[in-house]
Amino acid sequence: MEELYREHGSLVYSLCRRTLGPERAADTTQEVFFAAWKSRERYKPDSGSLAGWLVGIARFKIIDLYRVEKRNPLAPESAQAVDVGVESATVEETAQRMMIADALQSLPERSRRLVEHSFFDDLTHSQIAERYGLPLGTVKSDIRRGLEKLRRHLEGFDHATRA
Amino acid sequence: MPPEPDDFGSASDQRRVTALMSRLSDEDFVRHEPPPGLWDSLSERIASYERSTVEDMQPPRVASLASRRRGPGRSTQVLLAAAALVLVIATGALVVRQLGSSTPQSVATADLLQLEPLGRTSASARLISEDGTSRLVIDAKNMPPAPEGQSYELWLIDSEVTDPRSLGVVTGSEQVTVPASIDPKTHPIVDISLEPNDGDSGHSGHSLMRGTLS
Numbered sequence A: 001m002e003e004l005y006r007e008h009g010s011l012v013y014s015l016c017r018r019t020l021g022p023e024r025a026a027d028t029t030q031e032v033f034f035a036a037w038k039s040r041e042r043y044k045p046d047s048g049s050l051a052g053w054l055v056g057i058a059r060f061k062i063i064d065l066y067r068v069e070k071r072n073p074l075a076p077e078s079a080q081a082v083d084v085g086v087e088s089a090t091v092e093e094t095a096q097r098m099m100i101a102d103a104l105q106s107l108p109e110r111s112r113r114l115v116e117h118s119f120f121d122d123l124t125h126s127q128i129a130e131r132y133g134l135p136l137g138t139v140k141s142d143i144r145r146g147l148e149k150l151r152r153h154l155e156g157f158d159h160a161t162r163a
Numbered sequence B: 001m002p003p004e005p006d007d008f009g010s011a012s013d014q015r016r017v018t019a020l021m022s023r024l025s026d027e028d029f030v031r032h033e034p035p036p037g038l039w040d041s042l043s044e045r046i047a048s049y050e051r052s053t054v055e056d057m058q059p060p061r062v063a064s065l066a067s068r069r070r071g072p073g074r075s076t077q078v079l080l081a082a083a084a085l086v087l088v089i090a091t092g093a094l095v096v097r098q099l100g101s102s103t104p105q106s107v108a109t110a111d112l113l114q115l116e117p118l119g120r121t122s123a124s125a126r127l128i129s130e131d132g133t134s135r136l137v138i139d140a141k142n143m144p145p146a147p148e149g150q151s152y153e154l155w156l157i158d159s160e161v162t163d164p165r166s167l168g169v170v171t172g173s174e175q176v177t178v179p180a181s182i183d184p185k186t187h188p189i190v191d192i193s194l195e196p197n198d199g200d201s202g203h204s205g206h207s208l209m210r211g212t213l214s
Helices: A002-020 A022-038 A050-071 A084-106 A109-120 A125-132 A136-159 B011-022 B038-056 B074-098
Strands: B105-114 B122-130 B133-141 B150-157 B165-170 B174-178 B189-196 B207-212
Touching (some): A002 A022, A002 A050, A002 A084, A002 B038, A022 A050, A022 B038, A050 A084, A050 A136, A084 A109, A109 A136, A125 A136, A136 B011, B105 B189, B133 B150, B133 B165, B133 B189, B150 B174, B165 B174
Antiparallel strands (some): B105 B207, B133 B174, B150 B165
């Protein structure tokens, strides 16, 4: 569990901090990891990455907190004015983008650049191979491995449940 | 240009990642380290949970307070409340008879921390011992009336947060007698929750403020 926390604590805490603010980020981060620990038997490595699964749990915790605040008569007016539907969609989107960013950052530098080229530049794999002076097979396998990592993060996210 | 089709398992995965990648911003890459001590706090919570599970030799009684919302219906609740009132009156009469022989002592206190942003509302608790009985004194500030159809309820909860015991409905600053069946040493957490008036005597899981007597 400690290894999991050391590896992914920053991602989960950063998401909580960005969506809830620094005051509530620490408590919510603890809730996420405690929930993950309690439901650890539900995690299946075949169903996506641990990082994605954790971010998926965090997403539920954050959205639940928004809903609680919306019902809470003591919450500041600003919290009660929150449109939970809009906020939930924003949390979902932000969580997935931060997860994709996390996957990109974890790739070796060359793989990351190749994946970004495949998305953002109007270049085929052959053109990327030519630009970097790499064998076409190397470019294809680098990109495939990189995208596989992104896909596993999203799968883990999708398999997370309200723990 | 999106990646070539054979890079992904499915077209929908490809569309999803393409959409997310196109909206990435610098902020998505910003990372903050969790505050120091968070892991210690988490590991202690896990250890505590494990200890309680081993002691019980059975699955934890509840995973969250919200799941405790099963209890007697409204009629049973009214009967229990009436019985509790009789008990309180009887106990009160006994205490009144015995008063004068002992000085109240504050044996523990707790600042109740907001579990959600509560504006200017604040509260603290004092456990008073006198003649073998305990009272919990709640000092609440800026606590507005509960909304229609809901109430604030005071609880003492065990350290593993698995066994909330109600001390009744509160509206702000209050003094309540702690029944002999509840030991503040095993149930040191003072909790104020928001409860719908739905006849369910269990904790709603919606805690507003909480602190630990020490």
